[in-house]
Amino acid sequence: MxxxxxxxxxxxxxxxxxxxxxxxxxxxxxxxxxxxxxxxxxGAGHAMHGAPGASGHMDMSPTSGVVPDAVVPATDQALxxxxxxxxxxxxxxxxxxxxxxxxxxxxxxxxxxxxxxxxxxxxxxxxxxxxxxxxxxxxxxxxxxxxxxxxxxxxxxxxxxxxxxxxxxxxxxxxxxxxxxxxxxxxxxxxxxxxxxxxxxxxxxxxxxxxxxxxxxxxxxxxxxxxEGDFADVPEIAAARERLLILTQVVFDASGMVEAFETLFPETATRFLAVNGQRRPTIAMRPGEVQRWRILNAAYQDDLLLDLEKHDLQVIAYDGIQLGAVQARKRVLIAPGQRADLLVRAGAAGTYALNAMPYDQGHPSPVGALARVVVSGTPMAMALPSALPPPPLETIRDSEITNRRTVTFSATAPEADAAGHWQEFGFFIDGKTFDPNRVDHRIKLGAVEEWTIVNTHEHDDHVFHIHTNPFQVVRVNGETLAVPEWRDSVIVDRKGGEVVFRSRFLDFTGVFMLHCHMMNHEEMGMMQTVEVYQP
Known part of the structure; x- marks a missing residue:
């Protein structure tokens, strides 16, 4: 080595x-x-390979020099x-x-x-x-x-x-x-x-x-x-089987590769959606069983609106931070980079679709089957929790605020947006593209700040993300949240959408990033540096 x-x-x-x-x-x-x-x-690990075609077929003749590999079933295999x-x-x-x-x-x-x-x-x-x-x-x-x-x-x-x-x-x-x-x-x-x-x-x-x-x-x-250790003292959650669901958008070129930015940038580039690298896997449950799903949206570009047919989704945490009360939802919107921890209580025996539903983020999010939930077998008498412990982070009070600032997301696009080449688009924060040699925000260690994130882009939502310190969202589009939510990523709606959050800059100095977690946008310049310093 x-x-x-x-x-x-x-x-x-x-x-x-x-x-x-x-x-x-x-x-x-x-x-x-x-x-x-x-x-x-x-390296040696790649000494023998060919170029895969989009169909997955390759020359398997005795003289091809290619060792065939096991074909994985296309859909419906167990998660x-x-x-x-x-x-x-x-x-x-x-x-x-x-x-x-x-x-x-x-x-x-x-x-x-x-x-x-x-x-x-x-x-x-x-x-x-x-x-x-x-x-x-x-x-x-x-x-x-x-x-x-x-x-x-x-x-x-x-x-x-x-x-x-x-x-x-x-x-x-x-x-x-x-x-x-x-x-x-x-x-x-x-x-x-x-x-x-x-x-x-x-x-x-x-x-x-x-x-x-x-x-x-x-x-x-x-x-x-x-x-590890979240909700360890909540017996209904501790007893639930834990599942990890990593959601991705599958994209590739005619050779089954991702080797050019043109493969990613068109808003219709996604071929299909996947969970844990599988297309429409099967999740087995028993009637009445409660499972805890750790869901991660690792998609490179798009929000996903989750719906489990004939079931409610009980949210217990966002972005790795416990909630103080269960949120019962028919659907859960999850942006790239975000996580949502859910409890799912299975209904009657049958097969139910976990789908990504239509959602307009300025362009249509990809839709379709993510997984199938097959409920069968002997019923289980499992309960949902009636209460959760207090959240781990304390609410940031008005009296704590030491500074306020505004960050503006914007973009430019050609007139024929849908037909435009990626080089005709521009993505900016405070009117500038990313420069690693420039410090955009300097913050004293120990500061407690209130930030307003504004999206002036006419065509697309954006996903604000910042490293190192989580933040507490207090207001969205002028509406104060009844219960502020701790996050590390948040959707900022297009056409003047506005998110106000508060954050404590504690414990660590150094340079880190804020950016749009729609990675096409970040890659084209929608990122800034933040430096926390010791006075």
Whole structure:
């Protein structure tokens, strides 16, 4: 295994560098000598492969040199949850290999970037106070392009890094630092220490390297993180079988790959929806059984409106933060990056569809079957909780506020929006595209601030997300919430939509991001830096 090169800085504040960054130096040195994506270029694990077609058929003649692999049923197989890796004695130490892998999904054979050869990647389960230690091995081939002058042009799809989405942890050094650039052919150490009082719940990880994150996430480079212990003292929840449902949008080109931004940007690009890398899997339940579903929307672009036929959905947590009371919902809207923890109590024997229903976010969200719930067998007498414990984070009072600020999302589009090429669009925050060398917001450690997020874009909703510190939503489109909600991501409606939230900037200094979690928009510049500093 090669040793990691000297750490590559994307932002001068991350290392204190003032001159040409090592990343720029590497980009200039690679030049036209970079290898093209070809068989064997990603290491010994890819020495034998061909180019898959959209239909999944390949030449299987005796002289083809291709070893056939097992075909996975297109739909209706039992739900399979990812491999689980758990902490022990305060530590989860593991490796994550990033490389190309074949995936059968929905009857199509894909060849895409994955963690550990699977999509989703392994589920990481930790406890408050634990340390997450990862050796990330970037086994992707060298990049085929140089760093562009405009970094809001998607680029260098084989650079990566690691983001613990929703974590209240340090954004600096080798912790949850999305300023790091992890080049192909090297290994990198990541070490994230969780506070002893970290909120317990459902989180996730994904790449966050500007230029390549959208391509990699849409390929299936995502995985869940569970901080254990939430609702441990609620017997009805503790007794419920736990299920993990990671929702993704499946997209690919004519070769069954994701190798160009044109594959992602059209609003109709999604081929179908998936749960845990499966198309329309089956979830088995018994009549009267209560299950706890940890749902993660790891889609690269779109909101999903969830509906379980003839069943209510009982929400107990959003974005990894426990609610103080159960919310009974007919449907649950979940944006990219968001999580919703639900209790589902099965009705009478039968088969019920879990669907993504039509939803207008400025363009139609993808719709269709996500899963089937098959209820059968001996009934179970399980109850829903009558009450939940108090939420883990205290409400932010008016008297705590030390500063207020406004952040504005906007965009430009060609007149014939639907026919426009992605390079004709622009996505901005406060009128600017992302610049890693600019600090957009400086905040004193310990500040408590109220932010107003405004969306002036006429055509699209956006999804505001900020790293490191969760926030409490208090007002949406001028309406004060009866019960403020803690989140780390929130939808901001188009045409003047407005969200007001409050946040405590505690515990950690350093530079981190706010951005739209519709990753097409983030990749094209809808991101800013935030620096929390010690006075």
């Amino acid at each position: 090669q040793q990691a090169p000297q750490e590559i800085a994307v932002h001068p504040a991350a290392t204190g560098t003032k001159s040409l960054s090592r990343r720029q130096l590497i980009d200039r040195c690679i030049g036209v000598g970079a290898l093209l994506l070809a068989p064997g270029s990603a 399979v949850e990812p491999e689980t890796r758990r902490s022990a004695d305060g530590m989860l130490s593991t490796t994550l290999r990033v490389g190309y892998a074949y995936r059968w999904i929905g009857g199509v054979r894909l060849y895409v970037r994955c963690y550990e050869g699977a999509s989703p990647g392994p589920t990481l389960r930790v406890k408050p106070g634990d340390t997450l230690r990862i050796r990330l091995i970037n086994d992707l081939p060298p990049n085929r392009d140089r760093l562009p002058a405009d970094i809001s042009q998607p680029h260098q799809f084989n650079n990566t890094n690691f983001h613990f989405h929703g974590a209240h942890a340090s954004p600096s050094g080798i912790a949850d630092n999305v300023m790091r650039s992890m080049a192909p052919g090297h290994s990198y150490d990541i070490e994230i220490k969780l506070p002893e009082d970290h909120t317990r719940g459902t989180y996730w990880y994904h790449p966050h390297h500007h230029g390549s994150a959208d391509i990699q996430m849409s390929s299936g480079m995502v995985g869940a993180i569970v901080v």
